[in-house]
Amino acid sequence: MFKDLKGRRVLVTGSTSGIGLAVARHLRAAGALVGFHGHTAEAPETIAADLAEAGENAAFFSADLTRTENCRTLVESFVARFGGLDVLVSNAGGLVGRRGLEVLDDEFYDKVMDLNARSALMTTRFAIPHLRASVQATGQTSAVISTGSIAGREGGGPGSSVYAASKAWLHAAQRNWVKEFTKDRIRFNVVAPGSIVTAFHDDKDQATLDRISGTIPMGRFGTTDEVAPAYLFLASHACSGYITGQILDVNGGQICP
Ligand code: NAD
Numbered sequence: 383m384f385k386d387l388k389g390r391r392v393l394v395t396g397s398t399s400g401i402g403l404a405v406a407r408h409l410r411a412a413g414a415l416v417g418f419h420g421h422t423a424e425a426p427e428t429i430a431a432d433l434a435e436a437g438e439n440a441a442f443f444s445a446d447l448t449r450t451e452n453c454r455t456l457v458e459s460f461v462a463r464f465g466g467l468d469v470l471v472s473n474a475g476g477l478v479g480r481r482g483l484e485v486l487d488d489e490f491y492d493k494v495m496d497l498n499a500r501s502a503l504m505t506t507r508f509a510i511p512h513l514r515a516s517v518q519a520t521g522q523t524s525a526v527i528s529t530g531s532i533a534g535r536e537g538g539g540p541g542s543s544v545y546a547a548s549k550a551w552l553h554a555a556q557r558n559w560v561k562e563f564t565k566d567r568i569r570f571n572v573v574a575p576g577s578i579v580t581a582f583h584d585d586k587d588q589a590t591l592d593r594i595s596g597t598i599p600m601g602r603f604g605t606t607d608e609v610a611p612a613y614l615f616l617a618s619h620a621c622s623g624y625i626t627g628q629i630l631d632v633n634g635g636q637i638c639p
Pocket of ligand 1: 395396397398399400401402419420421422445446447448473474475476477497529530531532533574575576577578579580581582583
């Protein structure tokens with residue numbers, strides 16, 4: 383499966399842990415050339431074995447994507463290393479914190495929007511010329527796959543209004559880019575995870591985790607390995623060359639939009 387991903391050059395933002403790391407590993411297993419990305423200066427221990435095993439076929443890039451200039455540098459560094467970019471997985475993001483509406487301030491709003499909206503917007507912006515060049519060189523569609531969220535669909539948990547809105551923003555922005563770039567044969571799709579076991583849920587106690595599990599028809603959180611294949615499907619021209627502008631919910635039935 384996903385045989386056409388072999389040799390494809392894919393940058394996965396936020397791939398030192400959690401969902402992004404699983405996506406990067408599944409891409410590697412399919413033979414893709416993968417850029418691992420994180421916001422710490424050095425590659426963390428979590429990916430040391432991946433990098434050693436991949437040799438020339440993977441590299442680590444560090445960038446704080448809350449700043450536009452770093453989004454540009456990340457994309458340009460990846461292209462300099464791999465000679466082009468065929469697929470962008472825009473996954474870096476996070477909750478930042480929980481704030482009720484009456485204690486929200488500009489600083490908190492900026493932090494959440496910079497991490498989840500500006501980072502995806504600007505990384506995608508700087509990727510576009512390279513994705514266009516990829517289409518011309520390979521004849522295949524190129525793809526942007528962003529990590530949205532169930533929160534962008536249903537509003538999110540307590541104190542996460544800005545985070546939920548940032549993901550809804552991303553869902554809508556991707557659909558707008560479909561209108562702008564389908565002529566260039568660049569596809570835009572979103573994977574919207576439900577509740578997936580990652581550091582994202584480190585702020586919750588066991589009772590809260592159990593309560594959330596009770597709202598999921600499958601009765602449990604998903605694993606990162608259960609989410610990753612959705613990204614590979616949307617990255618593969620052979621599997622999804624006629625699919626663009628869609629949100630693929632991977633949530634155990636938690637919501638059925
Ligand atoms: P995670 O904390 O394991 O991963 C977050 C990633 O984002 C890390 O690789 C980190 O390096 C990167 N990152 C954090 N701050 C950054 C910054 N300033 N600049 C660049 N990169 C930065 O958590 P995760 O659950 O794997 O999250 C991945 C994505 O999935 C996020 O966009 C998150 O909003 C989304 N998501 C997660 C869930 C879930 O249940 N886990 C559900 C819906 C959406």
